Amino acid sequence: xxxxxxxxxxxxxxxxxxxxxxxxxxxxxxxxxxxxxxxxxxxxxxxxxxxxxxxxxxxxxxxxxxxxxxxxxxxxxxxxxxxxxxxxxxxxxxxxxxxxxxxxxxxxxxxxxxxxxxxxxxxxxxxxxxxxxxxxxxxxxxxxxxxxxxxxxxxxxx
Numbered sequence: 001x002x003x004x005x006x007x008x009x010x011x012x013x014x015x016x017x018x019x020x021x022x023x024x025x026x027x028x029x030x031x032x033x034x035x036x037x038x039x040x041x042x043x044x045x046x047x048x049x050x051x052x053x054x055x056x057x058x059x060x061x062x063x064x065x066x067x068x069x070x071x072x073x074x075x076x077x078x079x080x081x082x083x084x085x086x087x088x089x090x091x092x093x094x095x096x097x098x099x100x101x102x103x104x105x106x107x108x109x110x111x112x113x114x115x116x117x118x119x120x121x122x123x124x125x126x127x128x129x130x131x132x133x134x135x136x137x138x139x140x141x142x143x144x145x146x147x148x149x150x151x152x153x154x155x156x157x158x
Contacts, residue, residue: 001138002097002137002138004027004029004073004097005077005097005137005138006138006141007025007034007037008025008027008052008075008076009025009077009099009141009142010025011025011026011037011038011039011077012024012039012040012052013145013148015039015040016145016148016149016152019044019154019156020039020041020042020044021039021040021042021044021051021052021158022040022042022110022158023040023145023146023148024039024051024053024076024078025037025039025040025052025056025077026038026039026053026055026056026074026076026077026084027074027075028056028057028060028069028072028073028075028093029073030060030064030069030072030073031071035060035063035072036056036057036060036061036062037055037056038051038052038053038054038057038058038059039052039055040055041055043158048158051083051084052076052084053074053076053080053084053088054084056074057069057074057087057088057091060072060091067091068092069091069093070093070094072091073095073097074088074093074096075097075098075137076096076098076099077099077100077145078098078100078101078102078105079098079100079101079105079112079134080098081105081112082115082116082119094133096134097135097136097137098136098142099136099137099138099139099141099142100142100143100146102116104139104143107146107150108146108149108150109150109155109157
């Protein structure tokens, strides 16, 4: 398994134990080193923006002393939701690696696709701003945490 995707997956799995939020984790990497880590803290922080990707971006910005993460890559256990995708764009991250798909997230109770469809209707007349490469990586490993979350009796869907 890719070492950075493994780190993101381990962060997502941590939430199975802590119930801090959903099974989502992410790392920001620059020049082959992790500079930011984050896992979902929506429930623990009572903050709907405390997604794993956002937390990793916040950590990377704090650690670098910059809001600009140009030259960085994001490794995330699942395809970013619209908010996290937007945060990635604002941070100037141009490469995203993800494990689980939007459909995988929907299967365990998350509604990312609904938001993407809504945004598509809202921006149907907009040009594609593009410029971000997105590639799936290590799904066979990252899906295991989603499967464990689906079996969890004390999970909270938000």
